[in-house]
Amino acid sequence: MPAKKERQDGERLQGPRVLIVMSESLTNLVSLTLQHGRYESKRSTDAAECRQLIRDWAPQLAFIDLDLYPNFVDVVKVSALMGRSRSWPSPGSATPP
Numbered sequence: 882m883p884a885k886k887e888r889q890d891g892e893r894l895q896g897p898r899v900l901i902v903m904s905e906s907l908t909n910l911v912s913l914t915l916q917h918g919r920y921e922s923k924r925s926t927d928a929a930e931c932r933q934l935i936r937d938w939a940p941q942l943a944f945i946d947l948d949l950y951p952n953f954v955d956v957v958k959v960s961a962l963m964g965r966s967r968s969w970p971s972p973g974s975a976t977p978p
Contacts, residue, residue: 896920900940902931902953911944928956935960 896919901908908924915922923938925931931953934940943957 897942898922898938898940900925900931900934900938900943900957902926902950902957903944903946904949907946926950928953931956932960936963 899915899920899922901911901922901924903911903924903926905924908922912922912924923934923940925934935957945953945957947954
């Protein structure tokens with residue numbers, strides 16, 4: 882994995898964060914391609930873990946395999962919107978906009 886760049890004050894810079902919701906083999910291909918642009922990527926195919934990643938890691942981009950994980954469009958959309966307001970609904974109470 883390429884070394885992270887550092888600012889003049891020595892603090893490490895992080896690349897753009899990408900959430901990948903795909904099969905493991907496709908994730909490996911996408912992650913390898915993204916590494917060339919210094920992107921950081923994480924994979925999740927679990928809805929609860931996906932919500933947690935969006936809240937805690939705050940990815941700027943999500944790649945979702947719609948053939949395998951179509952419901953994750955709503956998971957990502959609702960989680961991202963709720964993350965902006967910093968208030969999280971209880972499970973089942975959030976409805977997509």
